[in-house]
Amino acid sequence: QVQLQESGPGLVKPSGTLSLTCGVSGDSIISSNWWGWVRQPPGKGLEWIGEIYHSGSSNYNPSLKSRVTISVDKSKNQFSLRLGSVTAADTAVYYCVRDAQGTVGFDHWGQGALVTVSS
Amino acid sequence: DIQMTQSPSSLSASVGDRVTITCRASQNINSYLSWYQQKPGKAPKFLIYGVSSLQSGVPSRFSGSGSGTNFTLTISSLQPEDLATYYCQQTYSRRTFGQGTKVEIK
Numbered sequence: 001q002v003q004l005q006e007s008g009p010g011l012v013k014p015s016g017t018l019s020l021t022c023g024v025s026g027d028s029i030i031s032s033n034w035w036g037w038v039r040q041p042p043g044k045g046l047e048w049i050g051e052i053y054h055s056g057s058s059n060y061n062p063s064l065k066s067r068v069t070i071s072v073d074k075s076k077n078q079f080s081l082r083l084g085s086v087t088a089a090d091t092a093v094y095y096c097v098r099d100a101q102g103t104v105g106f107d108h109w110g111q112g113a114l115v116t117v118s119s
Numbered sequence: 120d121i122q123m124t125q126s127p128s129s130l131s132a133s134v135g136d137r138v139t140i141t142c143r144a145s146q147n148i149n150s151y152l153s154w155y156q157q158k159p160g161k162a163p164k165f166l167i168y169g170v171s172s173l174q175s176g177v178p179s180r181f182s183g184s185g186s187g188t189n190f191t192l193t194i195s196s197l198q199p200e201d202l203a204t205y206y207c208q209q210t211y212s213r214r215t216f217g218q219g220t221k222v223e224i225k
Contacts, residue, residue, distance in 0.1 A: 036214075046155075046163065046206055048214040059213050062120060095162055103210050105153030107174065109162040 002026040004096045006113035012090075013119055018083040022096030022110060029072055030054040034099035035079045037070065038106070039092040047092075051099050052079060086117045121145055121209050125217035133225045138194040140220045142207035145188075151211035152190050154183055157219075158203045166205075167192065199224055 008020035022035070029035065036051030050060035052070045060068050069082045083090060093114050097106040122145040132138050142152070150170045155163040165174045167183040170190060180195045194201055202224050207217040 045219045046157075046216040048208075048216060051214070061213070099210075099214075100168075103151060105165055105168045105208060105210055106155070106163070107165045107168075109164075112162050 002098060002108045004098065004108055004110035006094060006096050006110045008113060008115070010113070010115060012086055012115060012117050014087055014117055016086055016117075018081070018086050018090060018094075018115055018117070020081045020094055020096070020113060020115070021078055022080070023076075023078045024098075025077075027098065029074055029077045029079065032101055034102045035070075035072065036097050036099050036106070037081045038095045038097055038109075039090075040095070040112075041089075041092045049081065049083075049094075051097075053102070088117050091115065091117045121148060121212055121215050123207055123209055123215050123217040125205075125207055125220050127220060128218065129221040129223065131223040131225050132197050134197055134199060136197045138197050138201075138222060140192045140205055140207075140222075142185075142190045142192070142217050143188055144190075144209055144211075147187050148209045148211035150186065151209055152183070152185065153208045153210060154181075154192050155206045155208065155216075156201075156203045157206065163206065194222075197222075197224070 003025045034051045037049040052058040067084045072079045093112040096110040098108040100107040154167040157163040171183045204219045
């Protein structure tokens, strides 16, 4: 079955860059699905960050677009998130997701990775 | 950007009750509406897509309806395991979630 697993530092300093990688198993990163990121600050709701297709096409949340880059590594069947100039407001659980067919919805989620922004 | 507004923000109901959660889009999203269930401490689970299509394995007590800008998630007979927060999401243009509805059991 399809499985997604986030990995990366759990602590990032203010003004630094948050970097996470999502390893995909049970599906190919070059399938007809999109691959994305969602975050959830402690005690709050879900916020869509952005997503990418294996061709390199991407879409981002306008509120984060200036700080976000999502990339794909076809050789490793994984995709990554970089969020720059982080502040405490970026502290959240970050989920990687599979966006089925690019229109259906997020049918598979990683378990989530807590990233804390603190000095 | 498309905004999604859910109501109520929270509700408390008894086992066996019929529960309805509404979701309103700021513009027409046709049928590009999905629902998710998030239990405490867990990743969200994909429940419904295309307004009313149940994801595989989702109990039939869950159903979705609506079109255009107004949508509804219904739990026909609330069960203890349905304790969770429910989110709607539009997939018409980029992606946006509603703010969530927390369902508690009386």
